[in-house]
Amino acid sequence: MKMKLIVILVVLVSMFALGGCGADTNDVALENNTNVEGVSNKQEGTPKKAEEQPAATYSREAGRITVYMSGPGSLAKRLEEAFETNRGDVIEVLNASGGSVAKRIWAEMEAGEIHADVVFSSEPSMFMALNEKGMLAQYISPETKALENQYNFGDGYFTPANARYGIIVYNVDNVKKDEVPTSWADLKKPHWNNRLALADATQSATAFAISSGVEQIFDFDWAFFEAMNANNAMLLKSNSQVAEKAKTGEVDAGFLPHDGVLRSINKDEKDGIESPLKIVWPKEGAISIQRPIGIIANESRPEENMKLSKEFVDFILSAEAQEIMRKFGFISVRTDLKLPNGVPSDVHSIVVDWEHLSANEEDIRKSYEKIMGGN
């Protein structure tokens, strides 16, 4: 009797579990997970430079494409809904942090097939590496004409779809007026001892891009991060934690992409609370990080799905999607849209040298780790 009951219970619960845990992609996902999606028998370091060919298998159904998308979960949800308005359920969105998306793609590539049709992720160097291996399909969207010149690169293998700025944030309650930083160099000063936080570049792809951008300003002399270490800057798992720690007053300042700060300020405003956070647009320049979109090359993809993939790229570059992203604080790549509220029109920005970053990734990572790790 008892056994029977247990068996029945297990069967019932497992049915519930499968029903409950299916890929209900309409939900909002956690961005900054430390997940290693599908890492298989991967060896150390970055992917080997083998001559790999686009996969010859396509394991998904026709009429429905899979999109890997980093960024806020609620944004991914909004974009999916907007795209599906007149089309029905045609895309499945997998939302994870930029780092997780990259890991998943490398792991899947080694296993033989990247399970995404379209990838929309947090910085260009991953796309450059994919392109070098011939894993991206070329598609020049008609919307490209509406793009600002500075965002028109990638030869159609990938296209910047929005941008964010690496900036400094500080807490107005805790930073005296004469202390307010105006430049990246200001953060090197010793009075910031024990008052700074930053996201760990070895864990976050965006943090890695911002860190490289800052070092680019200082010609990679690494004095900036040596000063961060000397100031006992707090190392956090993700960029959003930087905003959180600055908001609670645990630290007084930090640096991260601007859009998360804008969203945090907006959320407080909505709840009738004055946010203690303020953005500094550094004198040397905010670090501009483009977030590209691209189609994964796959020869055996059904025509129908290739068409959908192209339509999705067009959609993301369209004024409609760009406006949605603008409301989440992202900078539009189009000429015909305003800047998000809270971003001044005269922002001086520095574009990360992605070629240099791709070529020297290992060295940059090692230098960073040597300085910031192992106190």
Next chain:
Amino acid sequence: MVIKIIRAFLSNLNANKSSVLAGTITYLLVALLVLYPLATLVLNSFGISIINYNPTLQAYTNVFTDVNTWIAFKNTIHIGVLATFFALLYGTTLAWIVTRTNFRFKKFIKFNVFLTLCIPSYVYAVAWIDIFRRNGRLDRTLSALFENFEYVFNTYSLAAVIFVLSVNTYPIVFMAVSHALNNTNRSLEDASMLSGATRLKTTFKITLPLIAPTIFSIGLFVFSRVIANFGVPAALAFPSGIEVLTTRVLSSLNNLQLQLATTLSVLLLVLSVTVFYWHKFVMKNKRYTTISSSTSKPQLIELKKSKAYVTIFVVIFQFLTSILPFITLSLTSLARRSHLPLSFQNLTFSNFIGLFQNPIALRGIKNSITFGILGASIAIIIALGIIFISYKTKMFGHKFIETVSSLPMACPSVVLGIAAILAWSSSVLNIYGTPWIIIITYISLFIPIVLKNLVGIIESQEPSLDSAARVSGASRLRTFKDITLPSLKSGIFSAGLMAFIIALREIPISLLLFSYGNETIGVLMFNVRSDFGGTEFVSAISVLVITSTVLLRMILKRVSAKQRNKKDTSLGGFYASSN
């Protein structure tokens, strides 16, 4: 002779086909769920896998020449030794006060030990940050009291990790040492007192040596739990750039260095398994603690002058370590924003309401409950199979299966997670990205906990009942079903509860194995984000975990009170608590 054996075996097979079948299935499941992942992990570190045969020691030379690994190793040992020392100190002192003195507030001590057991280690770390961070509870209180107050305190350090982990593990010591003290022969202590020794001298010369083996073995156990911990060093040491072995496994994974993560996991596995089995060996061989449980009412030491000191110590220590963390988390969970001053208009229930409205939060809670119930149920079935084999049959390997199935208990959860990634995401067997990879790993973690709970009951059972059933013609399986199972009912229930409690607090396994849609409570707690809910949200979920654990543990207490006449089964609870 040989023929005789074979014939016996065959007739056995014929008579008990179904019990052989049940046994074989159990063997296969244990091999698949417990042995296969761990073997994959170890073989992988030597360059051997299903799809790749390339034996090498390269990974180990890399690890041993890596400076950061050595530092992490040193930090791990440092934390392990000191946290164990302090846990022993707190636990033994409190146990001595409760069992040997006439201290008045024994119930208070026991209540706080209970509450401490209900607070997961990571939640302690969250509370620590809440209190000690800059602009935290302490800083703000002191700044309000003193003008121009400057708060200088390093919130994130090895010392913080050591303190939090020693507090988190001392209840284990308290329970084990209380048990030992209750069971030591009091006549030895009485004799010492009668011969003119002082109380202090008796305590140090008689009582302590008597319970020394218990202290030693429980110390080893605490040590193995402390070095296995991931959440606390990740929260309290990593922000200062300090790494231990468990956090280094995670960070090497983040750098896509799976080989390094694998090798580190094997090292961690060897270290933990060695210490754990050493602990088991000592436990088995301790002789003089349980000579007799004296029936005479023991003479309690009267606390005279020292009463005030003892009271102050107990109240302050326990208030700080169990009630205060709960209070501070509750306050933060009720705050509109944690940086706002504490006042009525800044209080809200919206963080709790949000837990059940936000789709991710709700999904996380739902997943943890489902994975927990499912994992516990399957683990119970497999554990029953193991018990059937090792106690009711003479099948090949019946002596080893229990030890083998206990392996996951000795493993740090991080190691189980890495083993699962390697074992279940290969091109041959791929369940990565599904909830099953988490559930399967939970099953392997829960099997030893259930076993621990049931073996105690089985061993104290009267074998003649079985014989009676067998003589009356019942098969082995039938005997097991009709005689053994009913007697295990309450044991099964409490084991299931314990496993479920772990599922509510477990972090590393789900953090390593979750994918979109399969987030658990542990993942939600670990990944704070500001535009999602931040500190207040994490506090609310922590309060929810603590209160539900308190409720579940109260049910557990009731159930085990009913089976008190049976052998002590509380040990399984230790494992459940130290996660």
